[in-house]
Amino acid sequence: MKYERGALSTVANILPIAFKNAPDGTLNLDDIESKLMYKMYDQHIAPVRGIFLESSHNLCGGAVLRPEYISKVRKLADKKKIKLCLDGARSWNASVFLNISMKEML
Secondary structure: OOOOHHHHHHHHOOOOOOOOEOOOOOEOHHHHHHHOOOOOOOOOOOOOOEEEEEOEEHHHOOEEOOHHHHHHHHHHHHHHOOEEEEEOOOHHHHHHHHOOOHHHHO
């Protein structure tokens, strides 16, 4: 989240947790899960309500997330009963690159 962290806090009134991504654009699933382990009843910690992914990454040479990876993140989100969002700004481009339909992206 090199560019959007401040805007997310200001415009959407949310507190993002940024992760270092791999060169292929993926986030380490164990890293994600570790942030979901927070005790939701602790008034000092904002509860995690969603996982937001970018379908492709400009700072990773345009790397596109594969449906298999997105499915693993979805399972983690479902397990924790939180939302999963796949940013749609470049999802059409990603689906064309992967030669799959938009329905198959999630």
